[in-house]
Amino acid sequence: MKLSFLPFLMILLLLHGCASKTAPPPPAEPVPAAIPATQRPYKIKGKTYYPLPSSEGYVEKGVASWYGGKFHGRKTSNGEVYDMHEETAAHKTLPMNTMVLVENLENGRNMAVRVNDRGPFVKGRIIDLSLSAARKLGMVNQGTAKVRVTALGEARTFREGNREVARFLPHQDFQQGDFYVQIGSFTNRNNALKLQEKIKRQGNNAVISQFGRGDRRFYRVQVQAGSTLSVARNMEKEYNNNGYPDAFVIAR
Template identity: 55%
Template sequence: MRKALIFTSAILFMLSGCGPQVITTPPSKRMVSTIESGSRETPPPPRGQHPTQRPYKINGKSYYPLPSADGYKETGIASWYGEPFHGRKTSNGETYNMYDWTAAHKTLPMNTYLLVENLDTGRNTTVRINDRGPFVKGRIIDLSYNVARKLGVVKKGTARVRITALGEAETIKAGNITTTRFLPHQDFNKGEFFVQIGSFTNKDNADRLKEQMINWDKKAVTLRYDRGDKVFYRVQVRAGTTMDSARRSERVLTEAGFPGAFIVAR
């Protein structure tokens, strides 16, 4: 069962691990030296992690992660991000490691494994998506420093690439032999969806809005969220069991006077 996917203005903080808007300078020689003893393979996602497929909004534009990466191919410009983001959180909650074989993509499902090919040099490698971005027009993927280094992208900053989805990976051990197979993706287009229409620090205000929705024949709930320094009461309207129905509800509520309405999946 999916965890609640809640959007607030803090989405900008959650996405702070996403690709930078400018070419990143290479790391210091001391940091580069650690690569030689670092991981040589694309790392698996942390154990017990359940990555989310939450829609999100950046600079007024909404992004809806794909329910599946099956058959996905794309050609475009790749960029990379490194030391300024090293150790910060990625969009799926991991800690960004510039020496891992990972990347950021705007809509592919988290933990999708991709074959990335540099069309200018012929170099290629496998990466795992664990972040969102890049949000620079014309760019399709943000590579970790280590990936950019292998593909020959670091010095120039960008490169023409082709990305091909391989699926999700499962490591299988048999004695001393370890193999990897790719698994089909979970369908994130189905589930329990809500549309959030308000968030209040005053519970009475949240309850009044909830009652208003009930009068409109809308099933609404109030959820308490403790941010640590402040408590919020969020009002969410039930929006069906598919992403399509949720998008219709979001559109109806936006037109009804809730311009900040957005989809939440559980």
């Protein structure tokens, strides 16, 4: 009897085909969203600035300036066209569209503005205001003023149907919270520890908060100031008048 190898070969080819099939590749992992350009570190005049990931709890005291005609109509850092008649501001590190309360400590005026630009890049200044904002704060003529800047929340644009609607997304009520008064910031941890012990001997609770910026590390001494902004402001004034002129309130 003559044997036929054809069926046997067909079975071998079939088995080889089954074995050579590979499992389907796993689904691709989602690509993380790119960091917005305005949130990336940037360098101006040899100095690197690191935008904050969030404005929540941000409070700063320092000198404000304003900018007007020379920049009117030019693009801001976030791509908008600068309008000096709008209530906006430039800040070196706050996220774009942060709404901040600016208080003029020289005349008591205050107002909210939206951050849409980077700056000012002048030593000792913390915020650059539009002409309109500077007028309402009463600081146009002198050019600068000592201010307190408090982050209130974020302004976002949402699409409703065929139109875009701007909405304000506030942080937690900034009148209530866990407040501290920062009285010193050191690059040497031992100096921060000495000040912390001094404050504790005076009967107040002080903590050290570490903060890194680039390759530098800071040790900030902060005194517990209660749960209301008004009480914290009073403690701030006490420290301002007793050897800590640069003390300021923060929310944690």
